[in-house]
Amino acid sequence: MNIAIITGASSGMGREFAVQLDRCLGKTDEIWLLARSREPLEKLSYSMQTKARVIVIDLTDEAAFKQFEEVLAIQNPKITVLVNCAGTGSHKFFARQSKEEIDAMIQLNITALTRMTMLCLPYMKSGSKLIQVSSGAAFVPQSAFAVYAASKAYVYSLSRALGQELRGRGITVTAVCPGPVNTPFLTHAYEDMSGFGALKRLTMAKTACVVKKAIEDCKIGKSVSTCGLPIKLLYLSTQSVQNVMITCFRV
Ligand SMILES: NC(=O)c1ccc[n+]([C@@H]2O[C@H](COP(=O)([O-])OP(=O)(O)OC[C@H]3O[C@@H](n4cnc5c(N)ncnc54)[C@H](OP(=O)(O)O)[C@@H]3O)[C@@H](O)[C@H]2O)c1
DSSP: OEEEEEETTTSHHHHHHHHHHHHHOOSOSEEEEEESOHHHHHHHHHTOSSEEEEEEOOTTOHHHHHHHHHHHHHHOOEEEEEEEOOOOOOBSOGGGSOHHHHHHHIIIIIIIHHHHHHHHGGGOOTTOEEEEEOOGGGTSOOTTSHHHHHHHHHHHHHHHHHHHHHGGGTOEEEEEOOSOBSSHHHHHHBSSGGGSOHHHHHTOBOHHHHHHHHHHHHHTTOSEEOOSHHHHHHHHHHHHHHHHHHHHTOO
């Protein structure tokens, strides 16, 4: 059985990945939709052409992860696409953040994404695609977004290195690095939107555009997906040396 797995599919970009992949994935038997909220996942699953399986899971819960691992072992699917999209952010000075807020970002953005990648890789074969949703915040440290930006720098770095490691297996890895996108993420991250600066408002991208570009880039095996001129310029100005170095360190 060929499947695609999307985490964070109940909302924002994860939901949009499900909608767009549903239209363009060939030879896929099922799309597995993962998040904590059952209702939006079910609603989405009813609207899809491809058979969708709703998996209600808290990716920061060790026991739930273990159950998911067992489901995979029993079904033994071929994972053609894995989209690690679930993520959370909290925009505040580090000293003002609670332990819970910091733990939530590290556990979901770093630990769960790493765990999910480890779990799914044995089921991915030549031609499989791994899409890791990072952020433009990965490119530069950001005050008041310190832990979030650092967590996304982790996702970016992991994805680029994995992309090199998996070349021989024919699996591509694409780090998706958007600037601000109009999803519920922003209202969760910002206590009040006064902290959301004019530049961010001006450069805000549409969910559908970011996801469309990410899918196009993943299809051609691009290692980094950026959408829109401002984020492309940020990427080129901050990562050009790294792009040279990564090929020098290729094993
Ligand atoms: N929006 C932006 O400006 C922006 C910019 C750059 C990168 N990103 C990244 O894009 C990704 C998607 O975010 P979004 O903007 O689409 O935000 P969103 O609409 O808030 O989506 C976040 C998704 O993560 C899921 N999620 C949260 N906690 C979870 C948990 N413990 N276990 C399982 N699923 C969980 C949520 O579902 P439930 O609540 O139902 O679990 C939801 O489906 C994130 O990784 C984010 O960091 C966002």
